[in-house]
Amino acid sequence: MMEDCYIPSDIVRPVISFQTPPIYGPDRPSFTDFAAPGFLLTIVFFLAVALTSSALIMERQEGLLDRSYVAGVLPAEILFSHVLTQFIIMVGQTILALIFMLAVFKVKCVGNLLLVVILTLLQGLCGMCFGFVISAICTLERDAIQMALGSFYPTVMLSGVIWPIEAMSTGLMYIALFLPLTLATQALRCIMLRGWGFAWFDVYCGFIASCAWIVIFLVLSLLILKFKKN
Known part of the structure; x- marks a missing residue:
């Protein structure tokens, strides 16, 4: 039609010409491969939140927290004792999630598996610390459940998953x-x-952000526990 109208046909040619195979991934990328890393971290994160979001609430309701304060135990000691004990369970959850994701569902992983494991564990620890923040803020278990569920949907929808x-x-x-x-x-x-x-900017930013959020959540938990104690 362009030639019949005496108009150069180069005008309607595509601006971008795909002549070589893509550098990363196949010609037709899969949405499963795109979404799987985000779903893996989301599962590990919120499993850890569910693991710790009621830990301090149960102790507070049973009076164990007040007894610990009277015995001279510091809020930091109580918090880090929970972190150490719950971390073991969280590692088991993370290993199971990675086994099912990589071995059972055959999600593609072309990078360093050690970096995948470390980053997933960091996100699990971050979820644990977020659960402690919820547990320190709320006084009832149902309030903690509602707060954890309320944070789930914005996180999934806005985190690029x-x-x-x-x-x-x-x-x-x-x-x-x-x-x-x-x-x-x-x-x-x-x-x-x-x-x-790890040398790539996008990669080490993810590790730095995970560590930063762990520190932020731990500091918030300590401040809330100290405020409620006094």
Whole structure:
């Protein structure tokens, strides 16, 4: 039609010409491979939240927390004792999740498996610390369950698990970047699908963000416990 109208046919040619195989992944990418790293971290994170969100509430209701304070036990000692004991259970949950994801469901992983394990454990520890924040704030177990469930949907929808943050509006994208799972999801996706190592910016940002959120949640838990104690 362009030639019949005496118009150069180059005008209607595609601007981008795909002539070589893609650097990362197949020609037709799978949504399963895209979403699997985010779902793995989400499962591990909220399993850890469920593990610890009622730990301090039960002790407070049974009077064990007050007895510990009277005996001279510091809030930091109570908190870190829970972290150490619950961490063992969380490691078992993480190992099972990784086995099912990689061995049973055959999710593709072309990167370093050790980095995948470490980042997943860090996110599990981050979920534990978030659960302690919920447990320190709430006085009833049902309130803790509602708070944990209420944080689930915004985290899943805005962390780039299903909806890529590049497709969000600018304001919403900045909010998503400050969620605990966002940068870790991007890092795990880069490791599993692209084979990137720790030297890449997107990868070590995920590790730094996970460690930073762990520290933030632990400090918040300590401050809330000290405030409620006094």
